[in-house]
Amino acid sequence: MKTEDITLFHRIVETGSLVEAADMLNLPKSTLSRRLQQLEDELKVKLFHRQSRSMTLTASGSHFYDKSLQIMTSLQQAVAELTDKQTDIDGHLRILIFPIPELIYITEAILSFMDINPSITVEVIVSAEPQDMIRNNIDLAFMLEDSFNENDMVARHIIDEPVIFLASPAYLAKAGRPIKAGELSEHNLILFRYPNGKIFNEVPFGINETLKVTGNFCVNNLEVCLAATLSGRGISMMPLTYCQQYIERGQVVRLFEDVPPYVGKCFLVYPSRRYISLASQRFIDYVMKSIESRPYERYCQVE
Structure with a gap:
């Protein structure tokens, strides 16, 4: 058999x-x-x-x-x-990646792993939509917190990402610039929907405060969220590394700079009720060792 x-x-x-x-x-x-x-x-x-x-x-x-x-x-x-750690491995990996700012560095890590293990084949799926990892035969995924069920997954925390409030100069000229937390309720927020269906409409503010916000535009993609922010549709919450260049160009304005930003977390996850292949184990070990040395390491925490 x-x-x-x-x-x-x-x-x-x-x-x-x-x-x-x-x-x-x-x-x-x-x-x-x-x-x-x-x-x-x-x-x-x-x-x-x-x-x-x-x-x-x-x-x-x-x-x-x-x-x-x-x-x-x-x-x-x-x-x-x-198996010796130096022994060649083969097999196929299907890897799901939530569209996060570190996508390029994760891709580089995948390609580097393939160079070390030339018999490995890899399929990368980039999606912000819910994916049943078991049904879709996905071996590993890079996902944000609150976007997966912890009871069904083994999760390894790999990245910390500061998330900040942003708005375009045009929006602020029209609606005014909020100074205090309570003033956010008077503004239009660009909302974000997680892959698990949850809308991010109760947003963290500072270290211990959570605010209920409303908005007339909801997205599940960072690029669309950025486009809506640039066009003056409202205030958004986005990862700092993703929008830093737009802040430096003056295309968007960072709000509440004196308030500690919320820190989002990204995890490397895999199904808890399926055996994990040797190729997956080697990949996890490789990523956990390599990802912390990337240019965004000041935001990265590896456990």
Whole structure:
């Protein structure tokens, strides 16, 4: 029995569809179907109830999934413990990245990791939309706090990012410049929606204060938020490193400079209920060691 076939079985379970699993794994449906049939023949049990558009586990299939997931986890851990750190690794990584200011540095780290491990293949998905990491076969993700469920994920804190209030000179000339926290309620805020669906409309102010704000424009993308800010649509909260150049050019004005900025946190996360591959483990170790040496290290904290 091949461990690779067991892994393919896991992907079918997690997508709920032979077609979706085949597309996700970039394999012909016929190949996946044949290998599943071979696995069932070896086990001498039926793993799925096959329907026209979906596949559901049989009782035997559910039992085998739970047990084999534990076994694969233990196997991967044993391989990681026995494998020399210099040994070549292969495999494919699917990495989700929330569109954060450090995107370029994370990309550089990924490419550098690939240079060290030339047998590795990588697919990067940049998205601010919710993604089911299990269903979409995503191995690792770089995500902001409050954008994932901590109960379903293992999260490693990697980056601290000061987030500041901004507005264009045109907006301030029209609406006035807020001086005190309470004055924000009189202004139009450009709101942000997290991947988990939560709207960021209760914003931190200073160290211990939280303010309820309102606005007529909501986005889930930093570029759109910046464009709206530059066009004078309202006050926004954005990462300092993302908008520093626009502040220096005078295109936007930083507000409440005497108030300590809110510090957003970025995490490297992976599903807690799926075994983590040796390639993923090596990548995590590499990122945790390398990311702190980047130019934005004054904002970065590695645990």
